Amino acid sequence: MKAILNDLLAEQSLVDSLVDNLTEQQWQEVIKPMGLQEEVPGLWTIKDEIIHIALFDEAAGKLILGEAESLGDANPPGTHDEFYRCPEKRNMSKAEVLSWWRQVRTKLNWALYNSDPKARIPWAPNLPMSARSLASARLMELWAHSTDIYDHLKIPVKVAERIVHTLFLSWQARPNSYRIHGVEMPDTPIYLELILPSGQIWSKGTAGAQQYIKGKAEDWAMVAIRRRNWLDTDLVVVGDEAKRYASFVQTYAGKADEAPPRQRMR
Structure with a gap:
């Protein structure tokens, strides 16, 4: 678990540094999936990407600590729209989003560090995960969403051994x-x-x-x-x-x- 957490912390720091250096205007830019020539409903901004990561980092921390019994409890109806964006957080500034993400991911990392790696965590419906696998999943999802940002900014995707x-x-x-x-x-x-x-x-x-x-x-x-x-x-x-x-x-x-x-x- 400690090795996974070291990798998760490294990836969090890398992505934090990437987006912290962007302007407020860049945070609002719409990301078009590769091959898409025009905007369609449901496209995300860079801000949406980080908000989504923070939202599910927060949910994961609650589930590990027993503050919620299911992902639906941790992210109740209305938390995100049909495109998995979080409407209630979209008016936050870059600084506010980053402050929130740093707080919830610190809580998540602490919860993972103190958990039994084999403990079963209720994640997706009918798909409980071990705490160890959930740590890997949070790293994977962060890397996945960061690739959207790298692609949008036309920066080579950062790939480390923690892949x-x-x-x-x-x-x-x-x-x-x-x-x-x-x-x-x-x-x-x-x-x-x-x-x-x-x-x-x-x-x-x-x-x-x-x-x-x-x-x-x-x-x-x-x-x-x-x-x-x-x-x-x-x-x-x-x-x-x-x-x-x-x-x-x-x-x-x-x-x-x-x-x-x-x-x-x-």
Whole structure:
């Protein structure tokens, strides 16, 4: 747990520094998903991204400390709209949003530090998580939303060795990814082999399997957080089942999200 928390704190500090240096005007800029040429209803601003992270960091802290019994209690109806934005916080200034996020994430980090890593935390409906996995999930979601900001600002996405937490969730959440797409997960062996920023290999599954996914950890992580189409990456995906897994892998709970539209031909 301490190792995960060190990584979570590092990612929080990195994103905090990124957005703290932006102007109030930049905080209000609308982020268009990759490939989208015009604005459509429900698009988020940079402020929305950070508010969303803070809202769920606050909820996670409440759940770990027993201040709420479910995510619905921690984030009651009206807390967010149909696009998962938080209307009641959108009038806050940059300084106010950052102050709130720093407070709630400090409470979350303290709660995680003092929790049993194996304690079951009620998160998404019917999907309780261990405190350890919830810590990884908070890091993953922060990195996912920060990639939206990096992409919008046309800054290369920051990728560190702690991306392993997102990779871990991409594999752990595989059964749920199939379930939310209405597909029964087969027993077909799959091998996932990824190169970390350090050059080390991270792998899961059956080594030597005929169905496999290989490539850079950053590419797979971007696919798993639904920010890239695997066909736009340099991943090597072999086998029909491996391709299906790559097409709807999703690290986070909730409804099935479509993969981003394909941007290039292979």
